[in-house]
């Protein structure tokens with residue numbers, strides 16, 4: 001099977017929605033309320049709406065026909081806000097998240113983006129290690145933020 005990164009097309013929305021919702025359900029870092037609300041954001045119609053808005057970006061990694069990774073966010077005022085980055089459990093620790101970041105950064109530079117920023121939960125060790133490895137710097141820790149949970153804000157100038 002060949003594994004490749006691509007930009008999501010309309011025909012792939014249903015599979016992406018199922019992939020993200022399943023993985024949000026499995027996350028140990030989000031409260032019940034957070035998971036419920038985050039899953040709503042990735043319902044079919046919400047993704048479709050975002051996809052129609054040229055400022056949103058959904059990247060996927062497929063192994064054959066199966067989605068095994070997704071990374072989404074949006075371009076705004078010269079910056080890219082990275083939202084959810086997910087790699088299917090059995091494909092983790094193989095460098096796919098790093099590949100996503102490299103792809104996103106290349107694309108962002110092409111589009112004239114000067115900065116990528118995003119958040120992580122303060123206790124998501126895997127994510128924090130990945131983010132640091134990719135050269136992102138901590139802006140601050142924000143306590144009791146989204147869904148009353150603690151987050152770290154990160155950024156990198158391109």
Ligand SMILES: CC(C)(COP(=O)(O)OP(=O)(O)OC[C@H]1O[C@@H](n2cnc3c(N)ncnc32)[C@H](O)[C@@H]1OP(=O)(O)O)[C@@H](O)C(=O)NCCC(=O)NCCS
Nearest residue numbers: 084085086087092093094095096097098126127129130133
């Ligand atoms: C975080 C996540 C995206 C990493 O994906 P991945 O493809 O396994 O990551 P990579 O193989 O590209 O690893 C790159 C780096 O990430 C860090 N990392 C990844 N998995 C890790 C783990 N289990 N423990 C500690 N660090 C880890 C390491 O720094 C790693 O570099 P190394 O292999 O040299 O140690 C993945 O664990 C995941 O999907 N988690 C669930 C969803 C999530 O929490 N997403 C982030 C919040 S939006």
